[in-house]
Amino acid sequence: MTTAEKTSFTVLRAETPPVPALPPFGQFIGGKFVPSTSGETADVVNPATEEVLTQVPAGTAEDVDAAVAAAVAAKASWAATTPRDRSAVLLKIADIIEKNREVFETLESANTGKPAAVAEDDISSAIDTFRFSAGAARAFSTLGADDYAENHTSVIHREPVGVVGVITPWNYPLLMAAWKIAPVLGAGNTLVLKPSEQTPLATLKLAELIADEVPAGVVNIVTGPGRVVGNRLSEHPGVDLVAITGSVGSGQKVAASAAASVKRVHLELGGKAPVVVFDDADLEAAAKGVRSAGFWNGGQECGAACRVLVHESVAEKFTELLVREISEITVGTPGAGDAEIGSMISKAHYERVLAALEDVRKDGHTIAVGGNAIEGQGYFIEPTVVTNVPAGAPITSNEIFGPVVSVETFSTDEEAVTRANETIYGLAASVWTKDSARSLTVPRRLDFGTVWVNSHLVIATEMPWGGFKGSGYGRDLSSYALDDFSRTKHVMYNRG
Ligand code: NAD
Secondary structure: OOOOOOOOOOEEEOOOOOOOOOOOOOOOOOOOOEEOOOOOEEEEOOOOEEEEEEEEEOOOOHHHHHHHHHHHHHHHHHHOOHHHHHHHHHHHHHHHHHHHOOOOOOHHHHHHHOOHHHHHHHHHHHHHHHHHHHHHHHHHOOOOEEEEOEEEEEEEEEEOOEEEEEEEOOEEEHHHHHHHHHHHHHHHHHHHHHEEOOHHHHHHHHHHHOOOOOOOOEEEOOOHHHHHHHHHHHHHOOOEEEEEEEOOHHHHHHHHHOOOOOEEEEEEOOOOOEEEOOOOOOOHHHHHHHHHHHHHHOOOOOOOOOOEEEEEHHHHHHHHHHHHHHOOOOOOOEEEEOOOOOOOOOOOHHHHHHHHHHHHOOOOOEEEOOOOOOOOOOOEEEEEEEEEOOOOOOOHHOOOOOOEEEEEEEEEEEHHHHHHHOOOOEEEEEEEEOOOOHHHHHHHOOOOOOOEOOOOOOOOOOEEEOOOOOOOOEEEOOOOOHOOOEEEEEEEEEEE
């Protein structure tokens, strides 16, 4: 049976802040905005108001070819710059974003419907990513030279890969671009980036503002659909590595297209993060943790704390605490100061999340709070907690990517670990316990690229972010990203 305790979430509505100067219309190729070879355009929509903000070119394979040609032409001279010079450019980009942070925050909120607090965090993290990569690029080195064969001295050079194709998602448009642009440039590569068709504005704005600081052709941006622009980037013989942050399905397509030219692939894909709450956990802290990490960015977050596994002996108490927390969440438009969550990114995604909630009902789970669309303008959905979820139910493994958290129970530690690992994803997980032995052993047995203990979704720029299994195998952030975007070359000198 479905019982909804609270169905009366409303949207706090504030006047939409004026959208700052939009980026120029066109593709950013060879250091300037140029017309697309396509006469077609795509609408860019504010999902909190359903208004069309502007149009961008619906780009073509020929646009990608022109951008790749520009990136190839710039490749040798950018690769020849010293780490210090590249670092200076990255620091300059960080300064430009910081100086224009209000412009970026407003653009991001207008283009995604996210609350101001989330947009502020995104922009701060983007700035930090450029500053970190600027430092890491200078500290990046290989093993020292030495002799491993008689009369021969070995030297390892760290080289850029060449031209990197980057494909980004819509949930954190500028931040996901920053996670790639900073290490890709820091390691000495040039790039062609395709932003999500829903959210190209902040990335195009960045291109406009950094055009005078980055040599022409080093950064190129082509807007357009994934199946056209993204696919051409993936298959293009002039692209040496393609990196995508997106869904598993898109990652599979990119990897398949990349196979023809045997190019390297860097995949940051979806997630379904388990939150394992043991009987000795601080239940209040765990419930608050799920409130913030399960609903951050409206749950449109690859590491979202969306699948709770709680010990059966504390399940009732924990669920009560969680439902109380989630009932208090405020939903609002970006201008509404107190709003914790905003709208879904698009009509299509809103409909996908509502269809997933329909499935929850059909599967006979309990909707303890929320579960519905919120009436009125914009693509808003109530923060939702689903209980009465048995092992193996579809909601335990399907990524909903919205404000929906499910709760399952377990009876032994062994079962908790086995069930948490029963997912195609392997991006992130958390463990909530006061027991020091559990806090050491359980994370080691979980098959996820990041495991938090008594926390969830705290990201450190210095630490790697990336998944296992279906979540892909790229590493963003940290010096491991510089590793991923470079190649080693062994040169051996015969001293005999
Ligand atoms: P998506 O897969 O629909 O789109 C991502 C990007 O891929 C877009 O730019 C899109 O145009 C492009 N694309 C789509 N089909 C393509 C194709 N055939 N060839 C090349 N490119 C193609 O994902 P989304 O809906 O924008 O973002 C949400 C997804 O991203 C979720 O699954 C989420 O978990 C994942 N994500 C992962 C991380 C991470 O760090 N692992 C971070 C953010 C988002």
